[in-house]
Amino acid sequence: xxxxxxxxxxxxxxxxxxxxxxxxxxxxxxxxxxxxxxxxxxxxxxxxxxxxxxxxxxxxxxxxxxxxxxxxxxxxxxxxxxxxxxxxxxxxxxxxxxxxxxxxxxxxxxxxxxxxxxxxxxxxxxxxxxxxxxxxxxxxxxxxxxxxxxxxxxxxxxxxxxxxxxxxxxxxxxxxxxxxxxxxxxxxxxxxxxxxxxxxxxxxxxxxxxxxxxxxxxxxxxxxxxxxxxxxxxxxxxxxxxxxxxxxxxxxxxxxxxxxxxxxxxxxxxxxxxxxxxxxxxxxxxxxxxxxxxxxxxxxxxxxxxxxxxxxxxxxxxxxxxxxxxxxxxxxxxxxxxxxxxxxxxxxxxxxxxxxxxxxxxxxxxxxxxxxxxxxxxxxxxxxxxxxxxxxxxxxxxxxxxxxxxxxxxxxxxxxxxxxxxxxxxxxxxxxxxxxxxxxxxxxxxxxxxxxxxxxxxxxxxxxxxxxxxxxxxxxxxxxxxxxxxxxxxxxxxxxxxxxxxxxxxxxxxxxxxxxxxxxxxxxxxxxxxxxxxxxxxxxxxxxxxxxxxxxxxxxxxxxxxxxxxxxxxxxxxxxxxxxxxxxxxxxxxxxxxxxxxxxxxxxxxxxxxxxxxxxxxxxxxxxxxxxxxxxxxxxxxxxxxxxxxxxxxxxxxxxxxxxxxxxxxxxxxxxxxxxxxxxxxxxxxxxxxxxxxxxxxxxxxxxxxxxxxxxxxxxxxxxxxxxxxxxxxxxxxxxxxxxxxxxxxxxxxxxxxxxxxxxxxxxxxxxxxxxxxxxxxxxxxxxxxxxxxxxxxxxxxxxxxxxxxxxxxxxxxxxxxxxxxxxxxxxxxxxxxxxxxxxxxxxxxxxxxxxxxxxxxxxxxxxx
RNA sequence: GAGGAAGUGGCGAAAUCGGCAGACGCAUCGGACUUAAAAUCCGAAGCCUUCGGGCGUGGGGGUUCGAGUCCCCCCUUCCUCACCA
Numbered sequence: 001x002x003x004x005x006x007x008x009x010x011x012x013x014x015x016x017x018x019x020x021x022x023x024x025x026x027x028x029x030x031x032x033x034x035x036x037x038x039x040x041x042x043x044x045x046x047x048x049x050x051x052x053x054x055x056x057x058x059x060x061x062x063x064x065x066x067x068x069x070x071x072x073x074x075x076x077x078x079x080x081x082x083x084x085x086x087x088x089x090x091x092x093x094x095x096x097x098x099x100x101x102x103x104x105x106x107x108x109x110x111x112x113x114x115x116x117x118x119x120x121x122x123x124x125x126x127x128x129x130x131x132x133x134x135x136x137x138x139x140x141x142x143x144x145x146x147x148x149x150x151x152x153x154x155x156x157x158x159x160x161x162x163x164x165x166x167x168x169x170x171x172x173x174x175x176x177x178x179x180x181x182x183x184x185x186x187x188x189x190x191x192x193x194x195x196x197x198x199x200x201x202x203x204x205x206x207x208x209x210x211x212x213x214x215x216x217x218x219x220x221x222x223x224x225x226x227x228x229x230x231x232x233x234x235x236x237x238x239x240x241x242x243x244x245x246x247x248x249x250x251x252x253x254x255x256x257x258x259x260x261x262x263x264x265x266x267x268x269x270x271x272x273x274x275x276x277x278x279x280x281x282x283x284x285x286x287x288x289x290x291x292x293x294x295x296x297x298x299x300x301x302x303x304x305x306x307x308x309x310x311x312x313x314x315x316x317x318x319x320x321x322x323x324x325x326x327x328x329x330x331x332x333x334x335x336x337x338x339x340x341x342x343x344x345x346x347x348x349x350x351x352x353x354x355x356x357x358x359x360x361x362x363x364x365x366x367x368x369x370x371x372x373x374x375x376x377x378x379x380x381x382x383x384x385x386x387x388x389x390x391x392x393x394x395x396x397x398x399x400x401x402x403x404x405x406x407x408x409x410x411x412x413x414x415x416x417x418x419x420x421x422x423x424x425x426x427x428x429x430x431x432x433x434x435x436x437x438x439x440x441x442x443x444x445x446x447x448x449x450x451x452x453x454x455x456x457x458x459x460x461x462x463x464x465x466x467x468x469x470x471x472x473x474x475x476x477x478x479x480x481x482x483x484x485x486x487x488x489x490x491x492x493x494x495x496x497x498x499x500x501x502x503x504x505x506x507x508x509x510x511x512x513x514x515x516x517x518x519x520x521x522x523x524x525x526x527x528x529x530x531x532x533x534x535x536x537x538x539x540x541x542x543x544x545x546x547x548x549x550x551x552x553x554x555x556x557x558x559x560x561x562x563x564x565x566x567x568x569x570x571x572x573x574x575x576x577x578x579x580x581x582x583x584x585x586x587x588x589x590x591x592x593x594x595x596x597x598x599x600x601x602x603x604x605x606x607x608x609x610x611x612x613x614x615x616x617x618x619x620x621x622x623x624x625x626x627x628x629x630x631x632x633x634x635x636x637x638x639x640x641x642x643x644x645x646x647x648x649x650x651x652x653x654x655x656x657x658x659x660x661x662x663x664x665x666x667x668x669x670x671x672x673x674x675x676x677x678x679x680x681x682x683x684x685x686x687x688x689x690x691x692x693x694x695x696x697x698x699x700x701x702x703x704x705x706x707x708x709x710x711x712x713x714x715x716x717x718x719x720x721x722x723x724x725x726x727x728x729x730x731x732x733x734x735x736x737x738x739x740x741x742x743x744x745x746x747x748x749x750x751x752x753x754x755x756x757x758x759x760x761x762x763x764x765x766x767x768x769x770x771x772x773x774x775x776x777x778x779x780x781x782x783x784x785x786x787x788x789x790x791x792x793x794x795x796x797x798x799x800x801x802x803x804x805x806x807x808x809x810x811x812x813x814x815x816x817x818x819x820x821x822x823x824x825x826x827x828x829x830x831x832x833x834x835x836x837x838x839x840x841x842x843x844x845x846x847x848x849x850x851x852x853x854x855x856x857x858x859x860x861x862x863x864x865x
Numbered sequence: 866g867a868g869g870a871a872g873u874g875g876c877g878a879a880a881u882c883g884g885c886a887g888a889c890g891c892a893u894c895g896g897a898c899u900u901a902a903a904a905u906c907c908g909a910a911g912c913c914u915u916c917g918g919g920c921g922u923g924g925g926g927g928u929u930c931g932a933g934u935c936c937c938c939c940c941u942u943c944c945u946c947a948c949c950a
Contacts, residue, residue, distance in 0.1 A: 254950060315918085855884060
């Protein structure tokens with residue numbers, strides 16, 4: 001037994017012990033030893049994509065936070081489910097394979113091994129018996145099985161949609177791989193091109209996805225982002241006849257049916273199907289050129305999208321149904337312009353330039369008629385002032401709805417349209433159906449067969465999984481078809497039900513698929529007859545606390561909610577929503593350094609002297625800035641290095657001590673020694689460094705129990721405050737304040753050490769244990785405490801030690817602090833006033849006290865003239 | 866352009882209700898110990914000051930006996946989404 005603090009020795013030792021005793025193993029209903037009366041708590045991290053570069057300290061932030069919560073919940077007696085796994089399908093592994101020839105299976109296995117090693121180094125309390133890998137056939141078998149449920153409900157369909165095509169890479173790219181019209185990798189130009197794709201009908205759940213978000217305990221900012229993304233808007237669909245085209249009409253969506261009388265032109269999206277039919281010969285050349293240009297240009301140079309509206313007249317006129325055909329106002333020109341999106345509403349609008357900014361700008365540019373149909377309320381500028389008015393007002397120049405306020409005018413306009421069969425009320429959503437297929441290799445194959453008779457059927461559940469065929473060339477074909485299409489022996493098969501010849505679907509699912517239900521698989525990860533058992537789901541669902549970055553605010557969380565609702569409808573799960581409480585950890589940023597010309601200098605070449613920074617070579621002064629961690633800046637910090645140097649406990653403490661879990665904050669390795677010092681001070685409080693006893697005698701079993709008085713009472717109060725602060729810090733996960741409380745206690749205890757009792761020592765260790773588990777386990781064992789501290793009970797402050805008998809009473813004169821006086825905690829107002837008055841006598845001399853404010857137990861304020 | 870989050874010492878930050886602004890750390894400075902250094906321990910420290918005090922939570926107004934905290938306007942930074950009719 002040595003008395004030096006040696007984290008490199010004690011940490012692996014306790015990790016091995018926890019593993020051998022399976023202390024983080026969560027029991028399911030039916031498992032031996034399962035206690036149905038015990039409360040359950042499910043803490044989930046957003047599981048990582050195991051990239052080749054490994055974890056950095058930013059990823060670890062949330063994992064340390066949830067680990068501390070899990071450990072505390074266990075100590076509070078909960079059956080805690082805290083699992084971890086790998087979101088292992090995805091494009092980087094495949095891209096890497098194309099470049100290096102290394103199979104995605106091999107790199108994925110390597111990467112997950114590395115991630116797991118890193119997580120274990122940190123001492124995280126995952127139940128590794130539940131580890132899952134979305135790219136493992138044992139897992140994706142059930143992803144396919146769940147897809148079949150969507151397919152049989154008609155929620156998956158195949159259609160031709162415009163997708164990103166990159167000519168340079170000869171491949172289809174996912175939306176998330178295209179940034180400002182260029183490929184994320186290589187920065188090549190991309191264009192939209194129609195291709196047959198699988199879609200999921202998420203829009204049919206739009207209303208429920210919107211409504212149910214009110215009931216969950218999520219950050220309001222995320223709720224707002226989801227609501228905005230779903231983007232419900234209510235309005236009307238209106239049909240316009242086209243002059244000279246009896247067979248075609250033009251339907252538009254508007255949220256302002258009351259402004260129909262002010263519609264002076266129409267605009268179609270350039271891709272709108274009517275464009276070809278209605279364009280007149282004179283305009284054809286101009287229109288075709290515009291359509292072609294907008295296929296690339298509109299998305300390509302968005303950076304210098306100078307917001308100048310462009311468009312071309314088709315030569316065609318529509319008839320505004322608000323007016324009689326003979327009325328000159330009825331005939332309105334039809335234009336095309338790229339400010340109208342094909343995918344939203346009907347891909348066509350009626351333009352009301354008097355009351356819509358975009359239409360107003362367009363009308364000005366092309367000199368089109370602007371007519372006022374909504375009079376602004378008094379005090380607002382309108383067309384009379386040369387400005388467009390988009391707010392609510394009173395209908396004017398609008399025939400049957402004249403004089404109505406906007407709200408009523410909308411309703412009346414819809415009635416009017418319905419009665420004439422010109423339109424109807426309609427609600428639209430920004431949310432689009434979900435493009436669910438990728439022409440890629442490293443994903444779940446669709447469990448679908450295209451039969452000789454032209455129908456498409458699901459592979460029967462009992463034939464799953466449809467395994468990815470072995471391949472070693474993953475390059476997409478030049479026509480955009482998937483790599484799987486090049487494996488004829490895999491593609492060509494027979495439908496096991498009808499015996500017909502069949503072709504397998506050669507698309508794979510997107511990276512999101514595996515993460516759409518993984519929290520359910522964690523509940524029952526080894527089930528071979530179902531994705532998860534009903535009993536397990538009834539017991540564990542929903543997730544009590546889900547922690548991850550705000551970057552997944554929309555996509556993952558919306559997709560996951562969608563699948564969960566489909567499962568709910570299918571009777572597979574018993575809750576409407578998957579994640580009861582969501583918490584977003586902040587981003588860990590890092591410092592970077594700039595020279596006078598704002599050029600970034602790699603961190604390795606920066607030298608610090610006090611609070612100044614200079615370039616180590618040139619001695620040029622540098623400015624410190626805060627940025628993302630990036631390889632190119634050389635400021636990525638990885639946990640392995642930190643742990644090797646300081647130990648896991650110090651690393652964990654620093655991660656939390658930086659600030660509230662929710663805040664973004666810069667990593668500063670220079671600050672870590674503060675946490676290291678704290679850990680060492682804790683050690684020395686318990687262990688005499690020069691001695692050879694495992695623990696100071698006062699903390700050993702059978703030590704004399706001091707009376708709680710004098711210094712021991714002072715420490716008891718200090719400990720109570722620390723325990724209270726620690727407990728409170730879990731409310732908002734500002735665990736930094738808990739650590740500050742522990743530090744304060746150790747600062748108090750150090751000079752009063754002889755008065756500290758064994759009981760105080762062990763309670764302190766129990767509170768610190770979730771934060772610094774190895775250290776506490778070691779000291780706990782040296783104290784001769786029974787069992788493991790990870791299984792001990794969470795200590796709670798005794799309320800009466802939180803109350804001080806004597807307080808420092810601040811005394812203010814005119815709101816300014818002039819003195820502090822000692823006062824008894826329970827002194828009444830008159831006593832307090834008297835004490836206060838004598839404390840600030842000199843400030844009151846010769847002044848008239850006009851008012852005295854006494855806040856019992858808080859302060860006294862004299863208002864004087 | 867829209868939405869969100871946030872601005873407090875040299876730095877990270879703290880401050881249930883409106884009630885002593887800057888706890889706890891880092892860096893800094895001083896002292897002890899040491900042949901010396903490291904480590905450790907003790908102490909100082911928001912800024913200005915004529916040593917009475919004054920000024921201080923991005924800026925400007927307001928409410929209040931009292932505002933980091935509540936209300937209005939403005940500025941800056943970061944994140945997300947881009948013309949959604």
